[in-house]
Amino acid sequence: xxxxxxxxxxxxxxxxxxxxxxxxxxxxxxxxxxxxxxxxxxxxxxxxxxxxxxxxxxxxxxxxxxxxxxxxxxxxxxxxxxxxxxxxxxxxxxxxxxxxxxxxxxxxxxxxxxxxx
Numbered sequence: 001x002x003x004x005x006x007x008x009x010x011x012x013x014x015x016x017x018x019x020x021x022x023x024x025x026x027x028x029x030x031x032x033x034x035x036x037x038x039x040x041x042x043x044x045x046x047x048x049x050x051x052x053x054x055x056x057x058x059x060x061x062x063x064x065x066x067x068x069x070x071x072x073x074x075x076x077x078x079x080x081x082x083x084x085x086x087x088x089x090x091x092x093x094x095x096x097x098x099x100x101x102x103x104x105x106x107x108x109x110x111x112x113x114x115x116x117x
Contacts, residue, residue: 035048036048049061063084063085063090064086064090064094066083066084066086067080067084067086067090067091067094068094068097068098068105068109069109069112070083071091071098072098072105072109077091077092
C-alpha cells in the first residue's frame with residue numbers, strides 16, 4: 001500500500017504586473033472611447049450609459065467607482081465592503097487597477113473636488 005504524502009508548493013512571489021490591460025484596445029474600444037470623450041454634460045453621460053449598459057452593469061460600474069474613491073480616501077477594505085456591498089475580491093481588483101492600471105482612476109480622482117488636480 002502506498003502512503004500518501006502531501007506536497008505543498010510555495011506560492012509564487014507576487015509582483016506588480018508590468019501591464020494589466022492586455023489586448024483590450026481594438027478599433028471598437030477606440031471608437032467607444034472617442035464617443036465617450038464627446039459627452040458634454042452629466043445628463044448626456046447618464047443618457048448614453050443608460051442606453052449602453054444594463055442596470056446591473058451600471059450598478060457594477062458605479063460600485064467600482066465608489067470603491068476607488070473610498071480606497072483613495074484610505075478607507076479599510078472591510079469598511080468599504082460594509083458601505084458599498086462590494087466583495088473584498090472586487091475591492092482588491094479595484095485597488096490593483098488603482099495602483100497599477102492605466103491611470104484612469106487616478107486622473108478622474110484628481111479632477112474631483114478636493115482631488116489633487
